[in-house]
Amino acid sequence: MDKxxxxxxxxxxxxxxxxxxxxxxxxxxxxxxDAYLNALVLTGGYILSTLxxxxxxxxxxxxx
Numbered sequence: 207m208d209k210x211x212x213x214x215x216x217x218x219x220x221x222x223x224x225x226x227x228x229x230x231x232x233x234x235x236x237x238x239x240d241a242y243l244n245a246l247v248l249t250g251g252y253i254l255s256t257l258x259x260x261x262x263x264x265x266x267x268x269x270x
Contacts (some may be wrong), residue, residue: 216258225249 211217226249233241 213260218253222249222253225252 226245229245229248230241232242238244
């Protein structure tokens, strides 16, 4: 179950929400314009990294 939690969409979704919220708060507190929109860049990067890692892992295992 521990491994299932590590790869679950619930965990990833929670991390995305927390990351977005903290990033928006930080950007807003330092006066960044369009903090809500700009925070999507960081959050989007996290989402892309979690989607690409399983593919890279399989490729690495296959070629090792």
